[in-house]
Amino acid sequence: MISKDKLYGLVLSGGKSTRMGEDKGLIKYHELPQREHLYSLLNEVCDQTFLSIRKDQKDEISNAFDTIVDKDEFRGPYNGLLSAHKAHPDAAWLVLACDLPLMDKKALEELIASRNTGKIASAFADKQNPLPEPLCAIWEPEALKRSVAYLEAGNGSCPRKFLINADVHLVFPEHKEVLLNANSKAEYEEALLKISL
Numbered sequence: 121m122i123s124k125d126k127l128y129g130l131v132l133s134g135g136k137s138t139r140m141g142e143d144k145g146l147i148k149y150h151e152l153p154q155r156e157h158l159y160s161l162l163n164e165v166c167d168q169t170f171l172s173i174r175k176d177q178k179d180e181i182s183n184a185f186d187t188i189v190d191k192d193e194f195r196g197p198y199n200g201l202l203s204a205h206k207a208h209p210d211a212a213w214l215v216l217a218c219d220l221p222l223m224d225k226k227a228l229e230e231l232i233a234s235r236n237t238g239k240i241a242s243a244f245a246d247k248q249n250p251l252p253e254p255l256c257a258i259w260e261p262e263a264l265k266r267s268v269a270y271l272e273a274g275n276g277s278c279p280r281k282f283l284i285n286a287d288v289h290l291v292f293p294e295h296k297e298v299l300l301n302a303n304s305k306a307e308y309e310e311a312l313l314k315i316s317l
Contacts, residue, residue, distance in 0.1 A: 127232070128211040129162025129169035130188070131155050132200045132255060133177075133218045145218040147308065149315055155218045159185060165228045166214055170207075172200030195277040197255055198267065205264035212237075213264070217255035219301050221311040227298040231258065236289035240266065243283060245290040246299055252288050253299060254279035 133145035133155040145155035152160070155171055162169040170186045181187055191203040197217070204213055214232070216223060227244075235242045235258050243257035263286065270282050293299065302311045 126208075126211045127166050127258070128204070128208060128213050129159070129166035130172050130200065130204050130213050130215045131158045131162065131169070131218055132172045132197055132215060147221075147302075149221040149311060154221065156185070158216050158218060158220070158223065161223065161225050161228060162214060162216065164225055165232055167211075170204060172204060194271055197279055198271060198277050201259065201279065202264060202268060202271075205259075205261070205267075209265075210261060212261060213259045215255055215257055215259060217301070219303055220256060220298070221302050221308075222297045222300050222314060223256070224298060227293050227295065230293055231256075231291050234289070234291040239287050239289040241283055241286070242289040242291055244293055244299055246296050247292045250290055250292075252280060252283040252290060254283050256299060257283070 146153045148154070150157045159169055159171055168186065170188045171181060172190065173181060173187050174190050178187070178189060188204050188207050190199045191206065192199060194202050201213070201215060214228070231242065231244060237260060240263035241252070241257050241259050243252035243254060245252055266286070267279070267282055271277060297314060300307070300311055300314070302308045
């Protein structure tokens with residue numbers, strides 16, 4: 121039986137960051153590299169936390185961080201998500217992309233408090249554009265199990281598309297700025313401005 125109590129944190133930091141032009145996980149918004157900052161936030165609210173990384177990143181990560189190396193069985197963010205699911209199939213995963221510079225502990229607590237274990241995922245969404253944010257969400261084990269079948273059926277590799285067509289609980293954060301994605305230099309500058317306010 122799957123325990124509804126086992127909630128693990130996952131920082132997806134194995135992407136190539138091509139639009140940003142530098143590793144988004146290493147950018148410092150809060151004095152620490154972003155992947156370490158998010159890891160420490162998740163560590164405060166989850167039972168255990170992991171950095172999702174590529175094989176070639178392994179040597180640059182301190183032993184202070186638990187890691188899951190991408191198995192390279194799937195494309196895009198699903199690579200990290202499903203590598204984590206394979207390592208701990210009975211855990212639900214609170215997943216964060218490393219390009220969320222305004223994410224904070226209060227928002228994570230809000231998402232956890234609103235978690236609906238009767239749905240396959242509980243995802244943050246913007247009220248103005250109510251689509252699930254797959255990389256700022258709690259994925260129940262069932263969602264990840266179904267994702268494998270979804271991908272193997274040739275439905276594409278977009279986790280958002282999967283969640284849009286699934287029974288998902290949407291959570292609207294009190295401060296929607298926490299969902300700001302910094303994927304480009306312009307968004308990086310915008311995030312820095314908001315942090316300094």
